[in-house]
Amino acid sequence: MTVKITTPLTSEKARTLKAGDTVEITGVIYTSRDAAHKRFIEALDRGEKLPADFKDAVIYFAGPSPAKPGQPIGSVGPTTSYRMDPYSPRMIREAGLTGMIGKGRRSAEVVEAMKECGAVYFGAIGGCAALLAKCVKKAEVIAYDDLGAEALRRLEVEDLPVTVVIDSEGNDLYRLGREQYLESLK
Amino acid sequence: MREISARQITETVRRLCMEACYYLPDDVKKRIEECRREEPFPIACGILDKIIENYRIAGENSVPICQDTGMACVFLEIGQDVHINGDIEEAVNAGVASGYKDGYLRKSVVSDPIERVNSGDNTPAMIYYELVPGDRLTITVAPKGFGSENMSQLKMLKPADGIEGVKDFVLKVAEDAGPNPCPPIIMGVGIGGTFDKAALMAKKALLRPLDEKNPDSFYAQLEDELLEKVNALGIGPQGFGGRTFCLKVNINHMATHIAGLPVAVNINCHVARHKTEVL
Structure with a gap:
């Protein structure tokens, strides 16, 4: 069964999602990756305001390819999330982030912050960037334009297909899915 | 001695960058579809179906299959009897720069590994030269995601x-x-x-x-x-x-x-x- 959610994503709503759930996200989400995250943390260190309000927000770890004329965005699939592990706990605790979309494993520190604050980690299918781009209705750079593909973007998405990989209780589909498959062979 | 112009190399590399990023090779598609048929686990079948749908969409619309259009790895097999008119490295990099710009491919290269400022045109390419017998030049472009x-x-x-x-x-x-x-x-x-x-x-x-x-x-x-x-x-x-x-x-x-x-x-x-x- 597919759960449909509309952003903003409150921690109450995030806590109802379970590892393995397929979810379609509609509403505003943000794309940012390595370089923008570094700047978020530098801004937090200086006590400055972040360039967007991430309270109850979802960040998609992605750097799109350039949009062709007439298209809102180029291809836009997830990038590997562990590179954001040094930054995500503070984005969750201090900026109020409740959702992350990416691919690949997360650190124990990230999962700890997710459990503490009620956040969820979604996986989008890595390499399915042309398909995922079809869900993006509007995209604009809202900060760090100098970073090119790595700039902070505000996206309006419709039914973006993702899977809950790690839920707010720390259940991990990478472990559970593999166990279930190996069990099915017995 | 056969002459090949630097301009011809630039034009070929430019086109290969775009085509490689839009159209998945037939042998890869065939293998993915074969694995889909043999896959026993339902979640995995669903993912493989999406992957197949994705490369079809990319091919039909000439858009990148993946947003990470990679570093351009360029393999040159240069026949011993070929003479290249012009600078071969410049020719390859010019092809990469124009292919990534005109093909709406992502520029994913930073000029320095520590300073990390984007080079703006996805150069330099990672170029490998090999001398082989004959008078042909074989160019392979393999955009490599990280x-x-x-x-x-x-x-x-x-x-x-x-x-x-x-x-x-x-x-x-x-x-x-x-x-x-x-x-x-x-x-x-x-x-x-x-x-x-x-x-x-x-x-x-x-x-x-x-x-x-x-x-x-x-x-x-x-x-x-x-x-x-x-x-x-x-x-x-x-x-x-x-x-x-x-x-x-x-x-x-x-x-x-x-x-x-x-x-x-x-x-x-x-x-x-x-x-x-x-x-």
Whole structure:
């Protein structure tokens, strides 16, 4: 069964999602990756305001390819999330982030912050960037334009297909899915 | 002596960059579709269906299959009887710059690994030159994404580690990579040579069509055995469980030193892009 959610994503709503759930996200989400995250943390260190309000927000770890004329965005699939592990706990605790979309494993520190604050980690299918781009209705750079593909973007998405990989209780589909498959062979 | 102009090289590289990023090679598509038919786990089947739908959309609309259009790895096999009019390195980089700009491909290169400022045009390309007999120039462009590149490893094994050591290392690389490199993956393995040659053999192994085996029957069998073992880990497509973690293990091997057994494993995701043209 597919759960449909509309952003903003409150921690109450995030806590109802379970590892393995397929979810379609509609509403505003943000794309940012390595370089923008570094700047978020530098801004937090200086006590400055972040360039967007991430309270109850979802960040998609992605750097799109350039949009062709007439298209809102180029291809836009997830990038590997562990590179954001040094930054995500503070984005969750201090900026109020409740959702992350990416691919690949997360650190124990990230999962700890997710459990503490009620956040969820979604996986989008890595390499399915042309398909995922079809869900993006509007995209604009809202900060760090100098970073090119790595700039902070505000996206309006419709039914973006993702899977809950790690839920707010720390259940991990990478472990559970593999166990279930190996069990099915017995 | 046959003349090839730098401009012709630039034009070819430009076109190959775009085509490689939009159109997945037929052998890769065939292998993904074969694995889909053999996949027993429902979640994994769903993911493979999306992957197939994705490369169809990309091909029909001439848009990048994956947003990470990679670093441009360019392999040049230059016939000994070819004379190139102009600077070959400049010619290749000019082709990459215009292909990435005009093809709406992502510029993913930083000019310095520590300062990390984007070079703006996806140059420099990673260029490999090889002299071969004849009067032709073969150009292969292989845009290499870094989600999978980051999960690649190299180890200098001891001769005493032998074949079991090689197998254990390949399995360790697969296990370490897990869901990170966007499985299903292709594993390019280089065995022997020196530290650098092993890595290059592994990278070149990723260019070999997936329906071809190592010509040496011992290594061909090793490819099959490793594929079976890697897929038995159960990691599956995207790491959500299933059989199809790896589409193919391609091994290249060569002579090495009495003291060493270098093994390199270069990983590519299912978006295994490369395109070749002969001038």
